[in-house]
Amino acid sequence: MAHSIIRPDRRQLIKGIGTTALLAGLGAPYVARAQSETVKIGHLTPLTGFLGPLGEYAQLGVQLAVEQLNAAGGVNGRQIELLMEDSVNPATASTKAERYIKRDNVACIIGEISSASGLAIAQVVERNNKLFFNTGCNSDALRGSDCSRFMYHVEASNSQYVKGVGSAFLRDGLVDGKKIYFLTADYAYGQDLSRVGKKYIEANGGDVAWEDLVPTDSTDFSAYILKIRQARPDLIISNLAGNQITNFVKQYTEYGLDFPYGGFGFDTAVAWGAGKGNFGGEWPVVWHHNLTAPGAKEFVAAFTQKYGKPPENQAWGDYLATKLVAQAMTATKATDAEALIEYFDDEPKLDILKARQGYFRKRDHQLIQEMYTMTAKPLDQLEDEWDLMLLGNAVPGDGGDLEAIAPTEEENACTLSAA
């Protein structure tokens, strides 16, 4: 451009950006407790970007767990030292995981939400014989083609989400012989979810007649909503992510269409962000603060007392992972990966703050657990800003095999490399 308005001194600009990146990427880790002879746990999760809201809850969850464990005497008589950092993106997550292990000598790594970063961390722990407990990455591939002996999944897989809420759509007659509209986040997670979802819909006699791939930086959904109105589908399925869901739900309500809708992926923070009168549809959820299991109630009470708000499902994931790791360390009187793998590979029944106990499936290290569906609570029944959702029954229903909603070996084969 001949008439350049902006004349940045290139070197200066690059220096500025470089410094910023350095500060953002390599900040000193937050050290909760510094003592000798502690057991160190490294926590990584994205705090910035569109997954940041969930990452914030992840940190609150892991902090509460460590605090409770230390108050009760730690593990094997040693206090736990928690290191927490922003994982930012796959490259940074990988660097930080490496540093946690090499420099800080952590016993294991907990956390992550982005499936791409989760894969990066898995590759680092595998090289170093440490464990990684995934608390927020949903991609089926992480449990299948990319599975690792050193990676355990507290977070449910996309299959569990799809089959969980899918059973509610089947019950309501919204799948068989119906024409369905997919809105899919145009990146790895959305595409994996769409693939799993399509397989499920087609296996149950439905037809995914339309699918729009939505760029992740889209904030206005009105053009999509008009297309949906033109298409007149029997059901709209969101394979969207994070803040996209908040925007879509708000604007769908704004345009007042009455096609039934819901989604294959969900976090409660997304509904909380939409606000009263905007949230609707049928959604799957891995855990919810209204669950009445004793463990859930204790966790909700402790969390609410400490932070002044109920825990989001992501807080449950990181809290639970920390408690399960501590449980395994106490039971085995060890902190090394092989001992812990041996412990979990016996598939012990674990209290996972739900009505039914769960277990880590030996062949792919997925936590086999019940899921829930939820819909919007009628406006006149809402008690506070957190009370937007009506929790449905657990899936699978009473007496149903929990494996029924997990990916089968044919759907998602995993070969764990031997030690």
Place this chain on the structure above:
Amino acid sequence: MPLELIFITEQVVNGLFVGVNYLLIALGLSLIFSLGGIVNLAHGGFYAIGAYLVVLLFDRIGYPAFAAAPLLVAVIGVGVERVFLRPFYKADPALSLLLTFGLAMVIEQALRMIFGATPRPFSIPEFFRGQIFIGDFIYSRYRFAILLVATLAVAGLWWLLQRTPFGRIVRAGIQAPDMVGALGISLRPYLTIVAALGLGLAGLAGAMMAPITGVHPAMGAEVLIPAFVVVVIGGLGSFWGVIFAALLVGVVRGLTVYFYPPAAEASMYLLMLLVLLFRPRGLFGERIARFE
């Protein structure tokens, strides 16, 4: 009219509505740049502040919050101009670029520290809920309200710049700042008011978008880039250029969603590329001699 054409028309009309969202932010950006020569990368931050303020105030004072929030942002703008922008009017633009980039990050992190990263819940106020049908077209009543307010704001700004002594001095300041100075008029207070106006417009946009978009700390970054694209397409410093470009970007985006959704966000960059190839100064950007 064949059905297909009706739906395409619907997307075009809806695109005009979407374009209005970019308009207010882009106008403020352009205004501050025209007079002060500052490319304000923190502009999106003030959009976010406007949104947060309306969420906070609506519970306490109701509908007047939609007027109070942008006014408060303008007041904050006066402070920001005096402390941060003033020293950079005559400096290398790269310096103000770095400054406002830093300011944008400070605002985003401050919002995150105060309100948390979780989106703040906020709904369309009762009075504006519902839809309007015109023949086969459907529109949200709230977006009509946004259109009305935005039109009034733009008309008001036009009147201020074209028909008042204040506007004459601002325009003279844009064209020939030295001449204005030679006439014994200090541009300082005008720069302050222009910055307050520009930032207030961003605050107004944020306040109006809060009910239909996620209110979260990074929301400013989401609108900054489209606003820049609009300003560049329209031509830096051109009032009508910004308006035309904002509507054009909205329409092109709507049509892209209709025909090829994965390119929805890329469409505006492609549009910018085409415009810059054939009209490097933007569609209406003739009068920027001062900066050449």
